[in-house]
Amino acid sequence: MTSVSGLSGERFEVVVVGGGLAGLATAASLCSQGCHSILVLESETVPGAHSSGKNAGLVRQAAEDPQTTKLCVRGAELIRQRHQQCPDLFRQSGSLIISDGNHVPASSWAQVEHQCLSEDEVRRHYPELQAWPGGQAYWTPTDGIIDVPKLLGSLMEELVSGGGAVSFGAAAGRVRYLDSGGFQIEVHDGSSRNRIIGEILCNQVVIANGAWAAEFSAASGMPISLNVTNRGCLITESGGFGIQERPWIWSDLAGWYLRQMGDSLLWSACEEEESAAGVLNLSTDLADYWREKVKSSWGSSGQSLNCLSSWVGQRTFCADRKFLLGADSRCDGWHWAVGLGGHGVTCALAVGERVAGSVLGDDTPADWAWSEDRFVSSSKSLS
Numbered sequence: 001m002t003s004v005s006g007l008s009g010e011r012f013e014v015v016v017v018g019g020g021l022a023g024l025a026t027a028a029s030l031c032s033q034g035c036h037s038i039l040v041l042e043s044e045t046v047p048g049a050h051s052s053g054k055n056a057g058l059v060r061q062a063a064e065d066p067q068t069t070k071l072c073v074r075g076a077e078l079i080r081q082r083h084q085q086c087p088d089l090f091r092q093s094g095s096l097i098i099s100d101g102n103h104v105p106a107s108s109w110a111q112v113e114h115q116c117l118s119e120d121e122v123r124r125h126y127p128e129l130q131a132w133p134g135g136q137a138y139w140t141p142t143d144g145i146i147d148v149p150k151l152l153g154s155l156m157e158e159l160v161s162g163g164g165a166v167s168f169g170a171a172a173g174r175v176r177y178l179d180s181g182g183f184q185i186e187v188h189d190g191s192s193r194n195r196i197i198g199e200i201l202c203n204q205v206v207i208a209n210g211a212w213a214a215e216f217s218a219a220s221g222m223p224i225s226l227n228v229t230n231r232g233c234l235i236t237e238s239g240g241f242g243i244q245e246r247p248w249i250w251s252d253l254a255g256w257y258l259r260q261m262g263d264s265l266l267w268s269a270c271e272e273e274e275s276a277a278g279v280l281n282l283s284t285d286l287a288d289y290w291r292e293k294v295k296s297s298w299g300s301s302g303q304s305l306n307c308l309s310s311w312v313g314q315r316t317f318c319a320d321r322k323f324l325l326g327a328d329s330r331c332d333g334w335h336w337a338v339g340l341g342g343h344g345v346t347c348a349l350a351v352g353e354r355v356a357g358s359v360l361g362d363d364t365p366a367d368w369a370w371s372e373d374r375f376v377s378s379s380k381s382l383s
């Protein structure tokens with residue numbers, strides 16, 4: 001860990017704002033490609049304190065559009081490769097997804113190795129689905145579950161051993177474009193935002209601060225619009241479900257998912273409530289809502305499970321629900337790694353690879369880049 005006060009006035013090739021999965025994966029990928037002058041600024045005192053530490057850890061490749069699916073497939077491939085060097089990073093449990101063409105189009109499924117399962121086969125894996133009315137089900141053998149703290153740890157290790165640096169408790173403030181080229185970034189104390197603790201310089205900046213990205217960037221004259229939504233996860237005892245190796249299961253139609261987590265079960269009732277960065281509440285009681293939601297599939301089998309703990313996390317979306325990645329044509333040297341919605345764990349390494357490529361000069365495909373078409377906003381220039 002690097003203290004910003006000791007770095008004040010120093011110039012880096014790249015500064016990454018945000019030490020969640022998007023920021024760390026980008027920084028680690030840059031290091032592995034020979035760019036060693038990197039500083040990650042993270043306002044919290046640990047990596048992944050927000051969305052990256054408050055998710056379900058599912059690796060799901062089939063997504064709601066083919067472009068996102070492509071990144072998810074690449075992300076899952078990179079996770080499996082990393083697992084070879086990082087034991088127990090990934091468990092290839094496979095997945096059962098109950099869905100239809102409104103949720104996952106055929107053009108997404110065409111990219112993912114899968115089989116369609118009969119209702120009987122689904123019930124063989126999950127006999128507890130007492131009230132499930134049936135539906136189209138897909139088995140994806142290469143999906144699974146990732147140990148997110150391990151992934152964050154391995155990215156930190158790669159970054160630091162590659163010569164990069166991370167400052168925790170250091171919040172990036174206003175970014176100024178310098179006439180001489182590059183940027184000057186005010187750095188504030190993460191716990192008392194009014195206190196400036198230093199100013200650093202860099203040639204390129206990567207914005208990877210999740211739910212805070214819109215507000216942060218607008219303050220520097222680079223407006224974008226993002227929607228921040230809240231979703232809960234709930235840990236229950238395993239009850240009659242027992243402890244068995246089973247694929248995780250997700251009903252896109254009914255809006256819930258379930259995976260095993262040690263001796264317990266992790267559920268989500270797939271809430272999607274509009275919120276603001278850092279405001280973590282839901283309009284209804286999480287456990288009550290979950291019990292009601294799963295009733296139509298699990299019948300009484302879900303109702304008797306005791307809740308052990310729960311949390312709420314944030315998912316951040318662009319209006320078209322696609323990520324915002326790579327160079328911004330409004331400002332030389334400004335790159336995005338935001339809007340990862342509900343796929344940021346699966347895609348983290350693919351996002352890192354792609355954004356690092358953009359920093360190193362690759363073109364950004366229009367699907368991911370900032371454009372007037374995607375972001376209706378008044379673009380101002382940095383001053």
Ligand SMILES: Cc1cc2nc3c(=O)[nH]c(=O)nc-3n(C[C@H](O)[C@H](O)[C@H](O)COP(=O)(O)OP(=O)(O)OC[C@H]3O[C@@H](n4cnc5c(N)ncnc54)[C@H](O)[C@@H]3O)c2cc1C
Pocket residue numbers: 017018019020021022023041042043044047048049050051052053054055056057058059060170171172173208209210211212216231232233268312313314315337338339340341342343344345346347
């Ligand atoms: C309940 C839930 C379940 C999910 N389940 C899954 C799943 O199973 N599979 C999957 O693929 N995805 C899942 N997701 C989505 C995934 O968690 C996110 O897409 C991903 O974590 C986003 O990572 P990020 O790095 O963009 O954001 P974050 O992890 O939020 O990182 C942003 C970081 O920026 C920091 N920051 C903010 N402002 C500043 C500043 N000014 N200066 C410095 N640092 C700053 C923040 O402290 C934060 O650490 C889930 C999300 C939720 C909420």
